[in-house]
Amino acid sequence: MALKGNLRDFSITQLLNLINLAHKTGLLRIRGPKSEAAAYFRQGKLAYAALSDQPNDLASLLYREKKLTAGQYRAIRAHHQRLSDTALGLLLVNAGYFTQGEILAVVQSAYVDVIKRLFTWVDGHFEFHSNAPFPKGRIPTRVSLENLIIEGSRQMREWELLQNEIPDLDMALKFADRPDVNLKHLNLSVEEWRVVSYINPKNTIRQIARATKMNDLEIRRIVYGLLQAGLVELVRPANKSMPKPIHTALEGKTKEDQRSLVNRLIARIRGL
Amino acid sequence: MQTVKIVVTGPFSAGKTAFIQTVSEIDVVETERKITNESEKIKETTTVAMDFGRITIDEDLVLYLFGTPGQRRFDFMWEILSEGMLGFIVLVDSTRPETFREARRILETFRAYAPTPYVVAANKQDLPEAWEPEDMRIALRLSPRVKLLPCVATDKESVKKVLLELLYSILEEINHD
Structure with a gap:
């Protein structure tokens, strides 16, 4: 069955967490706004990753890591362009240029860098193909995702900070009582002006986000800035009341009566 | 005549109306309106007050199934609908991961209202797009203790299974108390 969606709704950290916890094997493809990513996982471990906007063949990775000189790189491109990564890796190891460990370290580092870059993507359609074969000719690695997820989470600290500062998007905003500040004299961005135009104790932040077509992160960023500048205050929406505990149907009945009632329901539903 | 109720909740377009319709012995009292919000226009109509189905249990007991409105602007109705419920079912559209966060929010809100048992039903499992x-x-960050049941809201046996699992949970809770 399909495992697909958008990073707007299901972040890359959540996605990697799912792949890790479910020990998934397959190919993850993400179409980002500027490039596409492909990552292969075996039993929940990273085996391969590449981005469409950068060369990801072994020779290019070695050159990027300064393990090859420009001349060596050109020579490989000229004479061994048709070799797969695995074949080129074997050739370089057998020729004594590198050890197997050195090749694997470069490849692993490149794959990990791809995943780290994905942590900056907040938008992009993803699809996980469970039965896809491992990309032909590529060198497989076996990188645990836990550390990557932790590192990715660190990069998302800004998001967490914003969530802590503005945990509830169902709160509303009102202008702070500061007669000394004239909004017209402030240097606000177009996005900030759009948000400001909707500020009203009747409008929740979520409603403002919807009206201005901003995602949760974008609206939190702007509201945080306005809050820090002392221009607005968070208020409970005029029409929102605190939930009060409700009573359940079984309250006040004896255990026997409760059991009898539920058993009657079960018997009837079974017979439907 | 004694009446009890189970609430069927979940995000917009999760299949709540279909779920109730499948097992109700009366035509579901629907309160649907044409959708005017472009962003929510993945179906033609939506529930704006509540759906209301009935199953007669015996001569002096009736079970009502209440479906909550899916759109957020009707959240204020949840508290009213939750009053006196036996338990609740959170229906989630397995093909729309963009609604999973909303499903979590609904689940947490309902749990705050009442400590009643609940189950989560992964609806539209018959579609190729459905998540496992x-x-x-x-x-959804559900603990292993929470029952998450595959479901097809238009299939009677599937809906019966979800209702029965909720009732088993209610029974377990009575026995544990």
Whole structure:
């Protein structure tokens, strides 16, 4: 069955967490706004990753890591362009240029860098193909995702900070009582002006986000800035009341009566 | 005549109306309106007050199934609908991961209202786009203790299974108390 969606709704950290916890094997493809990513996982471990906007063949990775000189790189491109990564890796190891460990370290580092870059993507359609074969000719690695997820989470600290500062998007905003500040004299961005135009104790932040077509992160960023500048205050929406505990149907009945009632329901539903 | 109720909740377009319709012995009292919000226009109509189905249990007991409105602007109705419920079912569209966060919010809100048992039903499992229930468990951050049931809201046996699992949970809770 399909495992697909958008990073707007299901972040890359959540996605990697799912792949890790479910020990998934397959190919993850993400179409980002500027490039596409492909990552292969075996039993929940990273085996391969590449981005469409950068060369990801072994020779290019070695050159990027300064393990090859420009001349060596050109020579490989000229004479061994048709070799797969695995074949080129074997050739370089057998020729004594590198050890197997050195090749694997470069490849692993490149794959990990791809995943780290994905942590900056907040938008992009993803699809996980469970039965896809491992990309032909590529060198497989076996990188645990836990550390990557932790590192990715660190990069998302800004998001967490914003969530802590503005945990509830169902709160509303009102202008702070500061007669000394004239909004017209402030240097606000177009996005900030759009948000400001909707500020009203009747409008929740979520409603403002919807009206201005901003995602949760974008609206939190702007509201945080306005809050820090002392221009607005968070208020409970005029029409929102605190939930009060409700009573359940079984309250006040004896255990026997409760059991009898539920058993009657079960018997009837079974017979439907 | 004694009446009891089970609430069927979940995000917009999760299949709540279909779920109730499938097992109700009366035509569901629908309160649907044409959708005017472009962003929510993945179906023509939506529930704006509540759906209301009935199953007669015996001569002096009736079970009502109440479906909550899916759109957020009707959240204020949840508290009213929750009053006196036996338990609740959170229906989630398995093909729309963009609604999973909303499903979590609904679940947490209902749990705050009442400490009643609940189950989560992964609806539209018959569609090729559907996420695996166990993937959804991770995505919805449900603990292994929470029952997450594959479901097809238009299939009677599937709906019966979800209702029965909720009732078994209610029975377990009575026995444990």
